[in-house]
Amino acid sequence: MSNKSVWEVEKGEVRKAGVTHIVIAALLIGIGAVVGAFGSLSFPLGFGVNFFWTGIAVQNVGAIWFGMWGVIAAALFPIISNGIAGTPVYISLAYIPANAVQALLPAWGFRYFKADPSLRTGRDYLILLATITISNIFGALYSPLVVLKGFGLLTAESVPLFIWGWFGGNEVAGIILNIILLKALSSVVVRTKAFVKGWWA
Amino acid sequence: MNKTILGYVPEESPIYRTHPFVRVFFLLVVSLFPMCIAAPEWNFILVILVILLMRYSRIDLATLRFYVPVSMSMGSIILISYILVSGHHPEFIQLASLGPIRIYFERIRDAIVVYLRVLPMIFITVFFLSTSRERDIIVAMRSIRVPFVITYLTAMALRAAGMVMEDFSIVRQAEQARGYDPVGKPIAYKLKQWVMYMVPLFALSLRRADEFSNALVARGYNFTGVLKAPKRADYVLTHYRFHASDAAIIILLSGALVALMVLRYRYGYFTLEGSLTSALLHRWLLR
Numbered sequence: 001m002s003n004k005s006v007w008e009v010e011k012g013e014v015r016k017a018g019v020t021h022i023v024i025a026a027l028l029i030g031i032g033a034v035v036g037a038f039g040s041l042s043f044p045l046g047f048g049v050n051f052f053w054t055g056i057a058v059q060n061v062g063a064i065w066f067g068m069w070g071v072i073a074a075a076l077f078p079i080i081s082n083g084i085a086g087t088p089v090y091i092s093l094a095y096i097p098a099n100a101v102q103a104l105l106p107a108w109g110f111r112y113f114k115a116d117p118s119l120r121t122g123r124d125y126l127i128l129l130a131t132i133t134i135s136n137i138f139g140a141l142y143s144p145l146v147v148l149k150g151f152g153l154l155t156a157e158s159v160p161l162f163i164w165g166w167f168g169g170n171e172v173a174g175i176i177l178n179i180i181l182l183k184a185l186s187s188v189v190v191r192t193k194a195f196v197k198g199w200w201a
Numbered sequence: 202m203n204k205t206i207l208g209y210v211p212e213e214s215p216i217y218r219t220h221p222f223v224r225v226f227f228l229l230v231v232s233l234f235p236m237c238i239a240a241p242e243w244n245f246i247l248v249i250l251v252i253l254l255m256r257y258s259r260i261d262l263a264t265l266r267f268y269v270p271v272s273m274s275m276g277s278i279i280l281i282s283y284i285l286v287s288g289h290h291p292e293f294i295q296l297a298s299l300g301p302i303r304i305y306f307e308r309i310r311d312a313i314v315v316y317l318r319v320l321p322m323i324f325i326t327v328f329f330l331s332t333s334r335e336r337d338i339i340v341a342m343r344s345i346r347v348p349f350v351i352t353y354l355t356a357m358a359l360r361a362a363g364m365v366m367e368d369f370s371i372v373r374q375a376e377q378a379r380g381y382d383p384v385g386k387p388i389a390y391k392l393k394q395w396v397m398y399m400v401p402l403f404a405l406s407l408r409r410a411d412e413f414s415n416a417l418v419a420r421g422y423n424f425t426g427v428l429k430a431p432k433r434a435d436y437v438l439t440h441y442r443f444h445a446s447d448a449a450i451i452i453l454l455s456g457a458l459v460a461l462m463v464l465r466y467r468y469g470y471f472t473l474e475g476s477l478t479s480a481l482l483h484r485w486l487l488r
Contacts, residue, residue: 018414019414019417019418019422019423020410020411020414022350022353022354022357023357023410023413023414023417024410025354025358026354026357026358026360026361026413027357027358027361027365027406027409027410027413028406029354029358029361029362030357030358030359030360030361030362030363030364030365030406031361031365031402031403031406033358033362033365034362034365034366034369034402035365035369035395035398035399035402038369039395041270041271042391044271044274044275045274045278046274046275046277046278046279047275047278047319052392052395054395054399057399061403073358076358077358080358080359080362083326083330084206084207084330085271086268086271086272086275086323086326086327087323087326088232088319088322088323088325088326089228089229089232089322089325089326090232090233090236090322091322151236152315152318153279153282153315153318153319154282155282155283155286155287155288155308155311156288157282157286157287157288158281158282158283158286161281161282161286173395176392176396177395177396177399180396180399180400181399181400181403184400185400185403185404185407188404188407189407192407192410192411194407194410194411194414
Protein backbone atom coordinates (compact mmCIF):
# COMPACT_ATOMS: atom_id res chain seq x y z
CA MET A 1 0.00 0.00 0.00
CA SER A 2 1.56 3.33 -1.00
CA ASN A 3 1.67 6.36 1.31
CA LYS A 4 -0.77 8.16 -0.96
CA SER A 5 -3.42 5.48 -0.67
CA VAL A 6 -3.39 5.58 3.14
CA TRP A 7 -4.36 9.22 3.59
CA GLU A 8 -5.92 10.27 0.32
CA VAL A 9 -9.62 9.89 -0.22
CA GLU A 10 -10.36 7.79 -3.30
CA LYS A 11 -12.52 9.14 -6.06
CA GLY A 12 -16.16 8.54 -5.15
CA GLU A 13 -15.30 7.56 -1.57
CA VAL A 14 -17.69 9.15 0.95
CA ARG A 15 -16.28 9.62 4.44
CA LYS A 16 -18.54 10.72 7.28
CA ALA A 17 -18.06 10.72 11.01
CA GLY A 18 -20.41 8.21 12.57
CA VAL A 19 -21.21 5.85 15.38
CA THR A 20 -17.96 3.90 14.84
CA HIS A 21 -15.87 6.98 15.58
CA ILE A 22 -17.73 7.78 18.78
CA VAL A 23 -17.27 4.16 19.84
CA ILE A 24 -13.56 4.34 18.99
CA ALA A 25 -13.18 7.51 21.08
CA ALA A 26 -14.91 5.78 24.00
CA LEU A 27 -12.73 2.68 23.68
CA LEU A 28 -9.58 4.78 23.50
CA ILE A 29 -10.65 6.54 26.70
CA GLY A 30 -11.17 3.10 28.25
CA ILE A 31 -7.76 1.75 27.16
CA GLY A 32 -6.05 5.00 28.14
CA ALA A 33 -7.71 5.05 31.57
CA VAL A 34 -6.50 1.54 32.41
CA VAL A 35 -3.07 1.66 30.78
CA GLY A 36 -2.42 5.22 31.99
CA ALA A 37 -3.45 4.40 35.57
CA PHE A 38 -1.24 1.30 35.74
CA GLY A 39 1.65 3.25 34.21
CA SER A 40 1.15 6.05 36.74
CA LEU A 41 1.10 3.61 39.64
CA SER A 42 4.13 1.65 38.42
CA PHE A 43 6.55 4.51 37.78
CA PRO A 44 5.29 7.60 39.68
CA LEU A 45 7.14 10.88 40.03
CA GLY A 46 4.16 12.72 41.49
CA PHE A 47 1.08 14.80 40.54
CA GLY A 48 0.42 12.63 37.47
CA VAL A 49 4.02 12.88 36.20
CA ASN A 50 5.73 9.51 35.65
CA PHE A 51 9.09 8.08 34.68
CA PHE A 52 7.50 5.80 32.05
CA TRP A 53 3.96 6.81 31.13
CA THR A 54 2.36 4.10 29.06
CA GLY A 55 -0.68 6.29 28.37
CA ILE A 56 1.36 8.32 25.86
CA ALA A 57 1.10 5.47 23.34
CA VAL A 58 -2.71 5.64 23.45
CA GLN A 59 -2.52 9.40 22.88
CA ASN A 60 -0.06 9.28 19.96
CA VAL A 61 -1.22 6.16 18.18
CA GLY A 62 -4.92 6.84 18.80
CA ALA A 63 -4.66 10.29 17.22
CA ILE A 64 -2.54 9.10 14.28
CA TRP A 65 -5.12 6.46 13.40
CA PHE A 66 -8.35 8.14 14.43
CA GLY A 67 -7.67 11.89 14.08
CA MET A 68 -9.70 14.20 16.31
CA TRP A 69 -11.45 11.25 17.97
CA GLY A 70 -8.05 10.16 19.23
CA VAL A 71 -7.28 13.72 20.32
CA ILE A 72 -10.56 13.94 22.26
CA ALA A 73 -9.81 10.62 23.96
CA ALA A 74 -6.23 11.71 24.67
CA ALA A 75 -7.43 14.89 26.37
CA LEU A 76 -10.05 13.10 28.48
CA PHE A 77 -8.68 9.73 29.58
CA PRO A 78 -5.97 11.17 31.88
CA ILE A 79 -8.76 12.65 34.02
CA ILE A 80 -9.84 9.08 34.83
CA SER A 81 -6.39 7.47 34.92
CA ASN A 82 -4.90 10.25 37.05
CA GLY A 83 -7.94 10.15 39.36
CA ILE A 84 -7.45 6.41 39.93
CA ALA A 85 -3.73 7.01 40.51
CA GLY A 86 -4.51 9.67 43.14
CA THR A 87 -4.06 12.96 41.27
CA PRO A 88 -6.55 15.67 42.29
CA VAL A 89 -9.27 16.35 39.71
CA TYR A 90 -8.41 20.02 39.09
CA ILE A 91 -4.76 19.19 38.34
CA SER A 92 -5.94 16.56 35.83
CA LEU A 93 -8.30 19.08 34.23
CA ALA A 94 -5.49 21.60 33.95
CA TYR A 95 -3.37 19.02 32.08
CA ILE A 96 -5.93 18.87 29.22
CA PRO A 97 -4.07 21.28 26.85
CA ALA A 98 -0.79 19.35 27.24
CA ASN A 99 -2.49 16.01 26.66
CA ALA A 100 -4.40 17.33 23.65
CA VAL A 101 -1.24 18.73 22.02
CA GLN A 102 0.61 15.47 22.64
CA ALA A 103 -1.99 13.73 20.51
CA LEU A 104 -2.66 16.51 18.00
CA LEU A 105 0.88 17.05 16.77
CA PRO A 106 1.67 13.44 15.71
CA ALA A 107 -1.80 13.26 14.09
CA TRP A 108 -1.10 16.46 12.16
CA GLY A 109 2.44 15.42 11.24
CA PHE A 110 1.37 12.12 9.71
CA ARG A 111 -1.45 13.74 7.74
CA TYR A 112 0.46 16.82 6.59
CA PHE A 113 3.62 14.96 5.52
CA LYS A 114 1.66 11.92 4.28
CA ALA A 115 3.71 9.56 6.43
CA ASP A 116 2.76 5.91 6.48
CA PRO A 117 1.46 4.78 9.91
CA SER A 118 3.02 1.35 9.24
CA LEU A 119 6.43 3.08 9.39
CA ARG A 120 7.82 1.70 6.14
CA THR A 121 10.58 4.26 5.52
CA GLY A 122 13.12 6.20 7.53
CA ARG A 123 11.11 9.33 6.75
CA ASP A 124 8.08 7.88 8.56
CA TYR A 125 10.21 7.18 11.62
CA LEU A 126 11.65 10.67 11.47
CA ILE A 127 8.19 12.28 11.34
CA LEU A 128 7.04 10.13 14.26
CA LEU A 129 10.11 10.97 16.32
CA ALA A 130 9.99 14.70 15.51
CA THR A 131 6.28 15.12 16.24
CA ILE A 132 6.27 13.16 19.49
CA THR A 133 9.41 14.94 20.66
CA ILE A 134 8.03 18.43 19.93
CA SER A 135 4.68 17.59 21.51
CA ASN A 136 6.39 16.10 24.57
CA ILE A 137 8.54 19.22 24.91
CA PHE A 138 5.34 21.28 24.95
CA GLY A 139 3.75 18.97 27.53
CA ALA A 140 6.89 18.92 29.64
CA LEU A 141 7.12 22.72 29.70
CA TYR A 142 3.41 23.46 30.08
CA SER A 143 2.57 21.01 32.84
CA PRO A 144 5.25 21.81 35.44
CA LEU A 145 5.57 25.52 34.57
CA VAL A 146 1.90 26.38 34.15
CA VAL A 147 -0.06 23.72 36.06
CA LEU A 148 2.13 22.58 38.92
CA LYS A 149 3.71 26.00 39.51
CA GLY A 150 0.27 27.59 39.11
CA PHE A 151 -1.13 25.35 41.83
CA GLY A 152 1.88 26.21 44.00
CA LEU A 153 3.02 22.58 44.17
CA LEU A 154 6.62 23.08 43.03
CA THR A 155 9.49 25.35 43.88
CA ALA A 156 11.38 27.05 41.05
CA GLU A 157 14.40 24.84 41.81
CA SER A 158 12.47 21.57 41.43
CA VAL A 159 10.77 22.50 38.13
CA PRO A 160 13.62 20.99 36.00
CA LEU A 161 13.12 17.61 37.72
CA PHE A 162 9.47 17.58 36.62
CA ILE A 163 10.22 18.92 33.14
CA TRP A 164 12.74 16.11 32.56
CA GLY A 165 10.46 13.62 34.32
CA TRP A 166 7.52 14.44 32.07
CA PHE A 167 9.62 14.61 28.91
CA GLY A 168 11.69 11.50 29.58
CA GLY A 169 8.73 9.47 30.84
CA ASN A 170 6.70 10.25 27.74
CA GLU A 171 9.50 10.19 25.19
CA VAL A 172 10.99 6.81 26.08
CA ALA A 173 7.59 5.13 26.49
CA GLY A 174 6.34 6.85 23.34
CA ILE A 175 9.24 5.74 21.15
CA ILE A 176 9.14 2.12 22.32
CA LEU A 177 5.36 1.59 22.40
CA ASN A 178 4.40 3.74 19.39
CA ILE A 179 6.81 1.95 17.06
CA ILE A 180 5.63 -1.47 18.17
CA LEU A 181 1.92 -0.57 17.99
CA LEU A 182 2.18 1.23 14.66
CA LYS A 183 4.24 -1.55 13.08
CA ALA A 184 2.02 -4.31 14.46
CA LEU A 185 -1.45 -2.90 13.92
CA SER A 186 -1.43 -0.07 11.36
CA SER A 187 -1.87 -2.35 8.36
CA VAL A 188 -5.05 -3.72 9.97
CA VAL A 189 -6.38 -0.38 11.24
CA VAL A 190 -6.09 1.46 7.91
CA ARG A 191 -8.45 -1.09 6.36
CA THR A 192 -11.17 -0.59 8.98
CA LYS A 193 -14.00 1.90 8.57
CA ALA A 194 -12.92 3.54 11.84
CA PHE A 195 -9.63 4.75 10.30
CA VAL A 196 -9.72 8.52 9.90
CA LYS A 197 -8.05 9.91 6.77
CA GLY A 198 -8.89 13.55 7.47
CA TRP A 199 -9.56 14.95 10.92
CA TRP A 200 -13.03 13.62 11.68
CA ALA A 201 -13.61 10.85 9.12
CA MET B 202 -23.33 -4.55 47.20
CA ASN B 203 -22.91 -1.83 44.62
CA LYS B 204 -19.87 -2.11 42.38
CA THR B 205 -18.31 1.33 42.26
CA ILE B 206 -15.37 2.56 40.18
CA LEU B 207 -12.92 1.70 42.98
CA GLY B 208 -14.59 -1.15 44.85
CA TYR B 209 -17.81 -2.25 46.49
CA VAL B 210 -20.17 -0.31 48.79
CA PRO B 211 -23.27 -1.80 50.50
CA GLU B 212 -26.56 -1.04 48.77
CA GLU B 213 -27.87 0.34 52.10
CA SER B 214 -25.07 2.90 52.40
CA PRO B 215 -26.51 6.31 53.38
CA ILE B 216 -24.53 7.89 50.55
CA TYR B 217 -27.03 6.38 48.10
CA ARG B 218 -29.80 8.46 49.65
CA THR B 219 -28.20 11.43 47.90
CA HIS B 220 -28.75 12.14 44.23
CA PRO B 221 -25.71 11.22 42.03
CA PHE B 222 -25.39 14.86 40.95
CA VAL B 223 -24.79 15.83 44.58
CA ARG B 224 -21.76 13.50 44.67
CA VAL B 225 -20.30 15.02 41.49
CA PHE B 226 -20.98 18.48 42.91
CA PHE B 227 -19.25 17.45 46.14
CA LEU B 228 -16.16 16.35 44.18
CA LEU B 229 -15.98 19.56 42.18
CA VAL B 230 -16.71 21.99 45.01
CA VAL B 231 -15.00 20.41 48.00
CA SER B 232 -11.83 19.82 45.91
CA LEU B 233 -11.60 23.62 45.75
CA PHE B 234 -11.55 24.01 49.54
CA PRO B 235 -7.88 23.03 50.06
CA MET B 236 -6.85 25.49 47.34
CA CYS B 237 -8.33 28.34 49.38
CA ILE B 238 -6.71 27.16 52.62
CA ALA B 239 -3.04 27.69 53.43
CA ALA B 240 -3.09 26.76 57.13
CA PRO B 241 -2.22 23.01 57.18
CA GLU B 242 -4.29 22.21 60.28
CA TRP B 243 -7.52 23.12 58.47
CA ASN B 244 -6.64 20.88 55.53
CA PHE B 245 -5.82 18.11 57.99
CA ILE B 246 -9.27 18.56 59.55
CA LEU B 247 -10.73 18.28 56.03
CA VAL B 248 -8.90 14.94 55.56
CA ILE B 249 -10.35 13.67 58.85
CA LEU B 250 -13.83 14.81 57.80
CA VAL B 251 -13.57 12.99 54.48
CA ILE B 252 -12.40 9.81 56.24
CA LEU B 253 -15.36 10.10 58.64
CA LEU B 254 -17.63 10.57 55.64
CA MET B 255 -16.13 7.42 54.11
CA ARG B 256 -16.87 5.48 57.29
CA TYR B 257 -20.38 6.88 57.41
CA SER B 258 -20.85 5.86 53.78
CA ARG B 259 -19.66 2.34 54.68
CA ILE B 260 -16.75 2.42 52.30
CA ASP B 261 -14.19 -0.28 52.99
CA LEU B 262 -11.32 1.80 54.31
CA ALA B 263 -8.93 -0.90 53.07
CA THR B 264 -9.25 0.95 49.73
CA LEU B 265 -7.11 3.65 51.29
CA ARG B 266 -4.23 1.19 51.66
CA PHE B 267 -3.95 1.26 47.89
CA TYR B 268 -3.28 5.00 48.13
CA VAL B 269 -0.63 4.81 50.85
CA PRO B 270 2.22 4.34 48.30
CA VAL B 271 0.73 7.18 46.22
CA SER B 272 0.62 9.50 49.24
CA MET B 273 4.12 8.43 50.28
CA SER B 274 5.53 8.97 46.81
CA MET B 275 3.84 12.36 46.58
CA GLY B 276 5.19 13.24 50.04
CA SER B 277 8.69 12.20 48.98
CA ILE B 278 8.51 14.28 45.83
CA ILE B 279 7.36 17.32 47.80
CA LEU B 280 10.13 16.67 50.29
CA ILE B 281 12.75 16.47 47.53
CA SER B 282 11.25 19.45 45.74
CA TYR B 283 11.03 21.73 48.76
CA ILE B 284 13.78 20.60 51.09
CA LEU B 285 16.53 18.85 49.14
CA VAL B 286 16.32 20.86 45.90
CA SER B 287 15.59 24.11 47.68
CA GLY B 288 18.38 26.21 46.13
CA HIS B 289 20.23 29.04 47.82
CA HIS B 290 18.07 31.57 49.67
CA PRO B 291 19.89 33.96 51.99
CA GLU B 292 16.53 35.54 52.86
CA PHE B 293 15.36 32.28 54.53
CA ILE B 294 16.30 30.90 57.95
CA GLN B 295 18.88 28.16 57.45
CA LEU B 296 18.48 25.26 59.89
CA ALA B 297 21.22 22.93 58.70
CA SER B 298 23.34 22.02 55.72
CA LEU B 299 24.21 18.62 54.25
CA GLY B 300 27.12 19.32 51.94
CA PRO B 301 25.76 21.59 49.20
CA ILE B 302 22.17 21.11 50.41
CA ARG B 303 20.86 23.87 52.63
CA ILE B 304 17.80 23.12 54.72
CA TYR B 305 15.60 26.12 55.36
CA PHE B 306 12.81 26.57 57.89
CA GLU B 307 10.51 28.21 55.32
CA ARG B 308 10.94 25.32 52.89
CA ILE B 309 9.99 22.71 55.51
CA ARG B 310 6.93 24.76 56.41
CA ASP B 311 5.99 25.19 52.73
CA ALA B 312 6.43 21.45 52.08
CA ILE B 313 3.94 20.69 54.87
CA VAL B 314 1.53 23.31 53.50
CA VAL B 315 1.65 21.85 49.98
CA TYR B 316 1.42 18.23 51.12
CA LEU B 317 -1.58 18.94 53.30
CA ARG B 318 -3.15 20.85 50.42
CA VAL B 319 -2.83 17.89 48.05
CA LEU B 320 -3.80 15.19 50.56
CA PRO B 321 -7.45 16.26 51.03
CA MET B 322 -7.84 16.54 47.25
CA ILE B 323 -6.67 12.92 46.91
CA PHE B 324 -9.05 11.77 49.65
CA ILE B 325 -11.97 13.61 48.04
CA THR B 326 -11.21 11.95 44.68
CA VAL B 327 -10.96 8.53 46.39
CA PHE B 328 -14.26 9.18 48.19
CA PHE B 329 -15.94 10.05 44.90
CA LEU B 330 -14.53 7.07 42.99
CA SER B 331 -15.33 4.74 45.90
CA THR B 332 -18.99 5.75 46.03
CA SER B 333 -19.79 6.34 42.37
CA ARG B 334 -20.95 3.76 39.89
CA GLU B 335 -20.74 4.26 36.15
CA ARG B 336 -24.49 4.82 36.12
CA ASP B 337 -24.27 7.56 38.78
CA ILE B 338 -22.00 9.66 36.57
CA ILE B 339 -24.39 9.26 33.64
CA VAL B 340 -27.37 10.22 35.80
CA ALA B 341 -25.52 13.26 37.12
CA MET B 342 -24.72 14.37 33.57
CA ARG B 343 -28.25 13.83 32.28
CA SER B 344 -29.69 15.63 35.31
CA ILE B 345 -27.97 18.83 34.24
CA ARG B 346 -28.95 18.25 30.60
CA VAL B 347 -25.51 17.45 29.23
CA PRO B 348 -26.08 16.57 25.52
CA PHE B 349 -26.95 12.94 24.86
CA VAL B 350 -23.91 12.26 22.69
CA ILE B 351 -21.49 13.46 25.39
CA THR B 352 -23.28 11.47 28.07
CA TYR B 353 -23.30 8.41 25.84
CA LEU B 354 -19.59 8.81 25.06
CA THR B 355 -18.89 9.00 28.81
CA ALA B 356 -21.04 5.95 29.48
CA MET B 357 -19.27 3.94 26.80
CA ALA B 358 -15.86 5.15 27.96
CA LEU B 359 -16.54 4.07 31.55
CA ARG B 360 -17.89 0.74 30.36
CA ALA B 361 -14.90 0.34 28.04
CA ALA B 362 -12.54 0.98 30.96
CA GLY B 363 -14.20 -1.91 32.80
CA MET B 364 -13.89 -4.17 29.76
CA VAL B 365 -10.26 -3.20 29.13
CA MET B 366 -9.58 -3.95 32.79
CA GLU B 367 -10.94 -7.48 32.29
CA ASP B 368 -8.95 -7.88 29.06
CA PHE B 369 -5.86 -6.60 30.86
CA SER B 370 -6.30 -9.21 33.54
CA ILE B 371 -6.74 -11.98 30.92
CA VAL B 372 -3.65 -10.86 28.99
CA ARG B 373 -1.63 -10.70 32.21
CA GLN B 374 -2.71 -14.21 33.22
CA ALA B 375 -1.85 -15.46 29.73
CA GLU B 376 1.63 -13.96 30.00
CA GLN B 377 2.08 -15.48 33.45
CA ALA B 378 0.96 -18.87 32.12
CA ARG B 379 3.75 -18.55 29.54
CA GLY B 380 6.24 -18.10 32.37
CA TYR B 381 6.46 -14.31 32.56
CA ASP B 382 7.31 -13.29 36.12
CA PRO B 383 8.41 -9.70 36.82
CA VAL B 384 9.05 -10.29 40.54
CA GLY B 385 12.60 -9.32 41.43
CA LYS B 386 13.48 -8.60 37.79
CA PRO B 387 15.28 -5.45 36.57
CA ILE B 388 13.24 -2.45 35.46
CA ALA B 389 13.93 -3.12 31.75
CA TYR B 390 12.25 -6.50 32.14
CA LYS B 391 9.28 -4.85 33.83
CA LEU B 392 9.02 -2.31 31.01
CA LYS B 393 8.83 -5.14 28.53
CA GLN B 394 5.55 -6.26 30.07
CA TRP B 395 3.86 -3.09 28.83
CA VAL B 396 4.84 -3.91 25.27
CA MET B 397 3.32 -7.36 25.71
CA TYR B 398 0.11 -5.89 27.15
CA MET B 399 -0.45 -3.02 24.75
CA VAL B 400 -0.61 -4.86 21.43
CA PRO B 401 -3.28 -7.41 22.48
CA LEU B 402 -5.25 -4.71 24.35
CA PHE B 403 -5.37 -2.50 21.25
CA ALA B 404 -6.19 -5.44 18.98
CA LEU B 405 -9.04 -6.55 21.25
CA SER B 406 -10.40 -3.00 21.44
CA LEU B 407 -10.36 -2.57 17.69
CA ARG B 408 -12.40 -5.74 17.31
CA ARG B 409 -14.77 -4.54 20.06
CA ALA B 410 -15.23 -1.20 18.27
CA ASP B 411 -16.70 -3.02 15.29
CA GLU B 412 -19.01 -5.14 17.47
CA PHE B 413 -20.08 -2.09 19.48
CA SER B 414 -20.87 0.09 16.49
CA ASN B 415 -22.69 -2.69 14.64
CA ALA B 416 -24.84 -3.28 17.72
CA LEU B 417 -25.60 0.44 18.03
CA VAL B 418 -26.46 0.82 14.34
CA ALA B 419 -28.67 -2.28 14.53
CA ARG B 420 -30.57 -0.69 17.44
CA GLY B 421 -31.05 2.50 15.45
CA TYR B 422 -28.78 4.74 17.50
CA ASN B 423 -28.11 8.01 15.78
CA PHE B 424 -25.83 10.80 16.94
CA THR B 425 -27.01 13.48 14.55
CA GLY B 426 -27.47 16.97 15.98
CA VAL B 427 -24.62 16.54 18.42
CA LEU B 428 -25.46 19.43 20.72
CA LYS B 429 -29.10 19.96 19.85
CA ALA B 430 -30.37 16.41 19.91
CA PRO B 431 -34.04 15.51 19.68
CA LYS B 432 -35.87 14.98 22.96
CA ARG B 433 -35.18 11.52 24.34
CA ALA B 434 -36.77 9.48 27.08
CA ASP B 435 -34.36 9.31 30.00
CA TYR B 436 -35.39 5.99 31.45
CA VAL B 437 -32.52 5.83 33.93
CA LEU B 438 -33.46 9.23 35.39
CA THR B 439 -36.85 7.89 36.46
CA HIS B 440 -35.05 5.82 39.11
CA TYR B 441 -33.65 8.88 40.83
CA ARG B 442 -35.42 11.75 42.53
CA PHE B 443 -33.86 15.02 43.49
CA HIS B 444 -34.97 15.55 47.10
CA ALA B 445 -35.08 18.70 49.20
CA SER B 446 -32.15 17.29 51.18
CA ASP B 447 -30.09 17.17 47.94
CA ALA B 448 -30.85 20.82 47.28
CA ALA B 449 -29.94 21.61 50.90
CA ILE B 450 -26.53 19.86 50.52
CA ILE B 451 -25.81 21.77 47.31
CA ILE B 452 -26.74 25.09 48.93
CA LEU B 453 -24.65 24.20 51.99
CA LEU B 454 -21.57 23.28 49.91
CA SER B 455 -21.89 26.37 47.71
CA GLY B 456 -22.35 28.56 50.80
CA ALA B 457 -19.31 26.96 52.46
CA LEU B 458 -17.17 27.68 49.38
CA VAL B 459 -18.32 31.31 49.19
CA ALA B 460 -17.80 31.77 52.95
CA LEU B 461 -14.34 30.20 52.72
CA MET B 462 -13.31 32.51 49.89
CA VAL B 463 -14.63 35.61 51.66
CA LEU B 464 -12.95 34.62 54.93
CA ARG B 465 -9.65 33.87 53.19
CA TYR B 466 -9.37 36.65 50.66
CA ARG B 467 -11.27 39.44 52.41
CA TYR B 468 -10.59 38.80 56.08
CA GLY B 469 -7.30 36.87 55.88
CA TYR B 470 -8.40 33.71 57.71
CA PHE B 471 -6.86 30.27 56.92
CA THR B 472 -3.55 31.87 55.97
CA LEU B 473 -0.12 30.69 57.06
CA GLU B 474 0.39 33.71 59.26
CA GLY B 475 -1.09 32.85 62.61
CA SER B 476 -1.57 29.18 61.72
CA LEU B 477 -1.11 26.66 64.52
CA THR B 478 1.19 24.44 62.43
CA SER B 479 3.44 27.34 61.57
CA ALA B 480 3.64 28.36 65.23
CA LEU B 481 4.45 24.80 66.37
CA LEU B 482 7.10 24.37 63.68
CA HIS B 483 8.59 27.69 64.66
CA ARG B 484 8.74 26.57 68.28
CA TRP B 485 10.23 23.12 67.50
CA LEU B 486 12.73 24.06 64.85
CA LEU B 487 13.86 27.51 65.88
CA ARG B 488 14.12 27.35 69.63
